[in-house]
Amino acid sequence: MLELKDIYGGYGKITILNGTSFKIPRASITTVIGPNGAGKSTVFKAIFGLLNIHSGQILLEGTDVTGRTPKQMIDAGVTYVPQGRNVVPQLSVYHNLELGGITARDQRKLRDRIEQVMDQFPMLREFRNRKAVELSGGQQKQLEVARALLLDPKLMLVDEPSIGLSPNLVKDVFRTLQDLRDQGVTILMVEQNAKSALAVSDYGLVLELGQARMHDEAAKLLADPRVGHLFLGGHIDEEETA
Ligand SMILES: Nc1ncnc2c1ncn2[C@@H]1O[C@H](COP(=O)(O)OP(=O)(O)OP(=O)(O)O)[C@@H](O)[C@H]1O
Numbered sequence: 207m208l209e210l211k212d213i214y215g216g217y218g219k220i221t222i223l224n225g226t227s228f229k230i231p232r233a234s235i236t237t238v239i240g241p242n243g244a245g246k247s248t249v250f251k252a253i254f255g256l257l258n259i260h261s262g263q264i265l266l267e268g269t270d271v272t273g274r275t276p277k278q279m280i281d282a283g284v285t286y287v288p289q290g291r292n293v294v295p296q297l298s299v300y301h302n303l304e305l306g307g308i309t310a311r312d313q314r315k316l317r318d319r320i321e322q323v324m325d326q327f328p329m330l331r332e333f334r335n336r337k338a339v340e341l342s343g344g345q346q347k348q349l350e351v352a353r354a355l356l357l358d359p360k361l362m363l364v365d366e367p368s369i370g371l372s373p374n375l376v377k378d379v380f381r382t383l384q385d386l387r388d389q390g391v392t393i394l395m396v397e398q399n400a401k402s403a404l405a406v407s408d409y410g411l412v413l414e415l416g417q418a419r420m421h422d423e424a425a426k427l428l429a430d431p432r433v434g435h436l437f438l439g440g441h442i443d444e445e446e447t448a
Pocket of ligand 1: 217247
């Protein structure tokens with residue numbers, strides 16, 4: 207579905223991605239973990255056309271999409287749910303959904319699509335006239351995910367969906383992502399909450415210093431003592447990965 211080939215890129219003269227390479231298969235959840243500053247969010251920006259890429263290639267279903275703009279990436283079937291709260295707090299749930307579809311090519315179909323998405327998220331239908339700020343943190347995250355779905359993505363980039371949420375709400379958000387995966391959407395997520403995220407993922411990817419250092423089935427990474435070490439603030443030694 208998605209392949210990064212030896213990506214170098216960063217901010218101004220600073221290089222953050224130092225030869226990032228990985229592939230993710232269709233209809234799967236992959237969680238990217240790694241220490242603070244490893245470049246996890248930067249990988250997402252690179253994929254979504256928000257980063258200056260110096261070299262390397264990004265392939266989406268075999269097509270070279272390197273250097274495309276965010277709008278072109280949305281048209282190619284990619285959506286990005288950034289870190290933090292991204293709903294418009296004083297607008298209603300329904301109005302937030304309408305805004306999410308603003309770039310949809312067929313505005314006439316948008317109303318039907320919003321209805322379909324509300325079928326998938328009955329909570330949003332129930333609270334359609336409430337201000338977004340009146341939803342809980344987890345419900346707001348679900349609104350963001352639902353809004354991203356209006357554009358019928360094949361690939362969703364979800365950056366730290368669990369930030370600031372209570373454990374129960376985290377479970378709800380993860381379950382939503384699993385349902386989407388079961389419907390055929392490919393999900394790449396970054397998570398600090400690494401153990402819970404890997405537990406609901408198919409694959410895990412450890413990023414360090416802008417490079418994919420480990421990439422395996424999520425269950426295998428969870429069982430790997432080196433990953434446990436990383437969660438506690440360590441790093442992976444060269445000899446250990448050799
Ligand atoms: N807009 C920017 N301009 C300059 N440097 C940036 C910018 N955004 C991020 N960086 C730097 O790039 C590096 C990687 O940041 P990134 O946000 O990708 O890390 P991360 O792995 O997602 O970290 P965290 O787990 O802390 O969110 C950091 O050193 C950060 O300071």
